[in-house]
Amino acid sequence: MGDEVKFTGLINIPPHIADRMHEIDWTGGMLNLSYFLGLVSKHDANDLAPALKPLTKTEQLEIVWKLSPPERLVELQLTPEKLDHWVNIAGSLINCGKDYNPTGSVSVVDVFYAIPLRGSKSDWLNNQLKPWSGFSRGEPTYTDVPGQHYTLMDFDHVPQFQKIFRSRLEARGL
Known part of the structure; x- marks a missing residue:
């Protein structure tokens, strides 16, 4: 809009x-x-x-x-x-x-990634997550976060995730 x-x-x-x-x-x-x-x-x-x-x-x-x-x-x-x-x-x-099929683009995307449900982290990043670049007019960032797909928001990992997330917000001027 x-x-x-x-x-x-x-x-x-x-x-x-x-x-x-x-x-x-x-x-x-x-x-x-x-x-x-x-x-x-x-x-x-x-x-x-x-x-x-x-x-x-x-x-x-x-x-x-x-x-x-x-x-x-x-x-x-x-x-x-x-x-x-x-x-x-x-x-x-x-x-x-x-039915989800992303369209359009935004100025930039920040992708946070953890150990996937299956496969290697590098395969997950390179083959599954990097296609987000097609929806970003700027260079996306891909940030490795602690934990696995189902644990990255667990008690053990959320304090570190919160710090990483906040740093990306600050980097974007927010």
């Missing part, structure tokens, strides 16, 4: 995600979220998928609930109903990503 955009920050997400989003069904989304939340291990999430697919959503959630560490459920203040709601929100975000 003609306004100057001084900062566009992208956090560990590639511009072309639609294909990846089409690969994720409800069960996969629920297991990914459960893994991100620390309710199941990555190994368990991968192993559970085939056995859960024929079950109802309610049955799937009950199994994940039973496998979840009680102290983590308390820490997140989760109930089965809240977990179901959170899974539905995550599913809605996945559905949004299925």
